Amino acid sequence: MSHRNALVAAVRQELAEARGTARAVLAAAESARGEAQHRRRLVREAYATCLNQLAAAREAARDDIQQRYRGEATRLAGHLRGLATMSATGAAGAPWRFWAPSEPDPGTTPGLLRIGTITFDETAALPALIPLLDRAHLHLTGPATTLDELITGLLLRALGSTRPGDVDLIVYDPESRGAFGQLGPRYVGAGGFGSLLEELCHADDHEAWRLVVLLGDRATGDEMTRAQRAQLDRIARTGVDRGVHLVVRGLDLPDHPSVERIVVHDRVAACASLGRLEVQLDPPPPAALCRDVADRQRPGPPPARLADLEPARLWDESARYGLPAPIGDSTDGALVEIPLGDDLPHVLIGGPSGSGKTNLIYTWLGSLTTRYGPGELALYLLDFKEGGSFSRYVPGPRDPSWLPQVRLAGVNVRNDREFGLAVLRHLGEELRARTARRADPDDRPRVVAVLDEFPVLLDGRDAIADEAAGLLEDLARRGGDQGIHLVLATRDADGLRALQGRPTLIAPFTLRIALPKASRILADDNLAASVIPARHAVVNTESGLAGANRVVRLPDAGDPAGWRATQRRLWRSRPLGCEEPRLFDADAVPRLPSAYRPSGRVPDAGAPVGSSPGAVLGERIDVSARPARVRLGRMPGRNLAVIGARADEACDVLAAAALSLAAQGPAYFSIICLEASAERSAARLVAELPAADWYDASDVHFDPAASDVPRYLIGYGLEAAGPRHRPALRALLETGPSRRVHMLGWWRSVSRLRDDLAGRFDPIGAWVALDVHGADLAPLYPQPGGPLWRPRPRRALFFDRSVHRTPEVIIPYEVNSDHT
Numbered sequence: 066m067s068h069r070n071a072l073v074a075a076v077r078q079e080l081a082e083a084r085g086t087a088r089a090v091l092a093a094a095e096s097a098r099g100e101a102q103h104r105r106r107l108v109r110e111a112y113a114t115c116l117n118q119l120a121a122a123r124e125a126a127r128d129d130i131q132q133r134y135r136g137e138a139t140r141l142a143g144h145l146r147g148l149a150t151m152s153a154t155g156a157a158g159a160p161w162r163f164w165a166p167s168e169p170d171p172g173t174t175p176g177l178l179r180i181g182t183i184t185f186d187e188t189a190a191l192p193a194l195i196p197l198l199d200r201a202h203l204h205l206t207g208p209a210t211t212l213d214e215l216i217t218g219l220l221l222r223a224l225g226s227t228r229p230g231d232v233d234l235i236v237y238d239p240e241s242r243g244a245f246g247q248l249g250p251r252y253v254g255a256g257g258f259g260s261l262l263e264e265l266c267h268a269d270d271h272e273a274w275r276l277v278v279l280l281g282d283r284a285t286g287d288e289m290t291r292a293q294r295a296q297l298d299r300i301a302r303t304g305v306d307r308g309v310h311l312v313v314r315g316l317d318l319p320d321h322p323s324v325e326r327i328v329v330h331d332r333v334a335a336c337a338s339l340g341r342l343e344v345q346l347d348p349p350p351p352a353a354l355c356r357d358v359a360d361r362q363r364p365g366p367p368p369a370r371l372a373d374l375e376p377a378r379l380w381d382e383s384a385r386y387g388l389p390a391p392i393g394d395s396t397d398g399a400l401v402e403i404p405l406g407d408d409l410p411h412v413l414i415g416g417p418s419g420s421g422k423t424n425l426i427y428t429w430l431g432s433l434t435t436r437y438g439p440g441e442l443a444l445y446l447l448d449f450k451e452g453g454s455f456s457r458y459v460p461g462p463r464d465p466s467w468l469p470q471v472r473l474a475g476v477n478v479r480n481d482r483e484f485g486l487a488v489l490r491h492l493g494e495e496l497r498a499r500t501a502r503r504a505d506p507d508d509r510p511r512v513v514a515v516l517d518e519f520p521v522l523l524d525g526r527d528a529i530a531d532e533a534a535g536l537l538e539d540l541a542r543r544g545g546d547q548g549i550h551l552v553l554a555t556r557d558a559d560g561l562r563a564l565q566g567r568p569t570l571i572a573p574f575t576l577r578i579a580l581p582k583a584s585r586i587l588a589d590d591n592l593a594a595s596v597i598p599a600r601h602a603v604v605n606t607e608s609g610l611a612g613a614n615r616v617v618r619l620p621d622a623g624d625p626a627g628w629r630a631t632q633r634r635l636w637r638s639r640p641l642g643c644e645e646p647r648l649f650d651a652d653a654v655p656r657l658p659s660a661y662r663p664s665g666r667v668p669d670a671g672a673p674v675g676s677s678p679g680a681v682l683g684e685r686i687d688v689s690a691r692p693a694r695v696r697l698g699r700m701p702g703r704n705l706a707v708i709g710a711r712a713d714e715a716c717d718v719l720a721a722a723a724l725s726l727a728a729q730g731p732a733y734f735s736i737i738c739l740e741a742s743a744e745r746s747a748a749r750l751v752a753e754l755p756a757a758d759w760y761d762a763s764d765v766h767f768d769p770a771a772s773d774v775p776r777y778l779i780g781y782g783l784e785a786a787g788p789r790h791r792p793a794l795r796a797l798l799e800t801g802p803s804r805r806v807h808m809l810g811w812w813r814s815v816s817r818l819r820d821d822l823a824g825r826f827d828p829i830g831a832w833v834a835l836d837v838h839g840a841d842l843a844p845l846y847p848q849p850g851g852p853l854w855r856p857r858p859r860r861a862l863f864f865d866r867s868v869h870r871t872p873e874v875i876i877p878y879e880v881n882s883d884h885t
């Protein structure tokens with residue numbers, strides 16, 4: 066029992082121990098669980114925090130991205146809008162609310178045209194632009210009404226953003242619906258499809274764009290022949306380059322890079338050139354805008370003709386306050402005047418070659434001379450170009466009439482700048498006289514001096530340019546008050562630039578007339594001259610400032626026959642005593658006037674001999690056609706040397722001198738001809754002179770017999786006399802004049818003359834140089850270096866040391882022409 070008891074006790078013991086252990090294990094497990102639970106809570110909490118933080122970070126990042134995206138998108142949209150504005154300026158892109166036709170910028174090609182807007186995300190809508198003129202044909206698909214609205218808008222933008230007349234609008238309208246009628250198109254009906262295609266296939270002048278709307282109907286598609294289909298395909302391929310643009314709905318067009326396809330559903334369009342962007346179409350334009358543009362397209366009244374500028378009565382206007390006269394009309398038919406007068410005294414006219422300056426001047430002169438009679442207006446016309454544009458105003462071989470207001474016309478003056486200077490000197494004298502008289506200027510006609518291609522005169526840094534600029538400046542500054550007006554015209558932009566370098570000269574030229582493409586006539590930011598079409602001009606009264614432009618359409622004044630009839634009428638009305646104008650034609654050689662020829666008069670030994678007869682050498686380049694003379698008195702040095710190799714001119718100078726001396730009184734002539742090329746001329750001279758004997762190489766000598774009358778030795782090619790005769794020649798040159806024996810001799814060069822004179826030029830008091838350069842004349846000239854002189858044909862430099870400070874350019878007379 067005890068054993069059992071012991072066993073029970075032992076078991077109890079073991080159980081107690083096991084229970085204890087289990088309890089301990091349980092306690093440990095409990096504690097581990099508590100620990101784990103704690104950790105789990107911690108992890109949970111950390112996870113929640115982390116999640117929160119992540120969410121916040123994500124929010125922040127998203128906000129940031131969104132913000133940046135919005136900024137970027139706005140910036141891009143801004144750029145796009147800027148680009149769009151540049152690509153579709155003015156009427157090409159403005160919304161209808163602000164829409165008006167606009168003048169295209171000069172030199173630019175047409176831009177894109179707006180059809181609606183593109184919206185994406187929150188950015189403001191962008192204009193949707195598509196190409197047309199110079200870029201594309203359009204092929205449209207969708208509901209007909211929406212398409213027609215779209216086409217109306219496009220046509221309006223194309224017409225409104227180009228110049229009137231630049232776009233020729235043609236509508237093929239087989240159902241004769243009068244589509245787009247408010248834009249005034251040319252219609253082609255169902256029967257005209259074939260000939261329209263034919264016309265478009267061969268259109269190749271780029272005068273105007275042809276914008277052709279083809280409204281296809283089923284019949285057109287069905288009935289189109291294979292040839293017509295080929296023509297349409299050809300137009301689609303080549304039309305854009307030739308300025309032919311199709312806008313097609315209801316017909317197929319082949320695929321080609323120049324064909325832009327637009328598909329419309331519910332006023333939303335997809336355009337090939339805009340990719341996947343959707344276009345919300347603009348509403349159709351208000352009908353009033355279409356009417357305005359159609360009016361603008363319609364040409365106004367036809368431009369005025371020259372005859373339309375004539376006043377109701379000839380010479381009925383007074384020039385008291387000015388000489389306003391119309392030169393053309395504006396597009397509404399109103400005449401436009403050039404308001405020349407006290408306030409706007411001088412005019413500057415410019416335009417490149419062929420832009421119509423001459424035509425403008427003709428028109429203006431026609432308008433002036435029919436309004437203001439010779440008592441009100443005196444014209445001085447100078448043309449420095451080649452071509453005698455003013456010769457129509459002076460008597461010619463076929464028409465003896467002249468324009469009574471013209472006092473002087475200079476044509477082909479280019480090389481004879483001396484003549485321009487002479488005219489300015491004359492006007493300067495006139496200004497002085499008018500200023501000095503202080504009389505009412507009304508009793509003198511207003512002077513208008515037209516100088517075409519005037520920069521020629523101011524070209525070159527020489528004495529002529531300096532003096533001419535000084536005179537022009539004086540006339541520009543003070544002439545207006547005295548009724549002297551300058552009209553300067555040129556094609557030469559460099560010449561104008563040079564003029565702008567002389568602000569005091571140019572400032573009084575507030576009146577400007579710019580012909581198409583003229584540069585430097587208007588202010589730099591005044592682009593009017595570059596946008597006007599041919600046969601138009603801009604008249605500007607504020608020195609070319611933008612805002613003071615008046616565009617004028619110019620009539621055609623080119624027809625000489627039309628003008629001649631008017632001139633005849635004016636000529637017949639000329640007052641008594643009205644003198645024929647002086648014509649200076651630099652291309653014509655003046656004849657020796659008969660007054661300076663002896664006309665067979667035999668000198669009378671008893672007649673008085675003038676103390677210093679004057680030998681006529683040639684015509685002076687001056688306002689009046691006067692001869693240049695060398696006086697041959699009884700003083701030392703009164704001999705004349707003609708120097709140069711141009712035999713004809715040398716002979717003419719000598720013959721004119723001899724004949725004019727013979728015409729003045731009794732004289733005896735010894736002709737010494739040592740030059741074969743001069744024989745003919747010498748012989749004719751001998752024949753015409755009343756008393757002359759003739760020597761050649763066989764009997765030449767320089768010891769003439771004494772005579773009661775002056776004796777003139779006319780020597781041709783004197784260097785040929787040779788050294789043997791030199792002492793006698795020198796003695797004659799030195800002592801002859803005091804005995805009234807004068808030598809008028811021709812030497813081929815200065816060096817030959819020097820040889821004959823042994824380097825002592827004193828006995829040669831006067832000379833005429835032909836083709837001899839200024840520097841070579843130095844020994845015969847008081848100032849070092851010789852005169853400034855570049856030889857030119859039929860011009861000679863004349864210097865007489867007893868009267869000249871500087872030499873004078875003369876035109877040797879033609880003495881013996883073969884038509885005498």
Ligand SMILES: Nc1ncnc2c1ncn2[C@@H]1O[C@H](COP(=O)(O)OP(=O)(O)OP(=O)(O)O)[C@@H](O)[C@H]1O
Binds near residue numbers: 422621
């Ligand atoms: N308004 C016009 N209507 C018709 N024809 C015109 C008109 N203006 C000019 N023309 C013609 O254009 C041509 C050139 O004109 P014009 O001779 O007047 O030019 P320009 O500027 O004087 O040229 P350049 O400087 O070369 O002398 C001429 O044949 C002229 O008849």
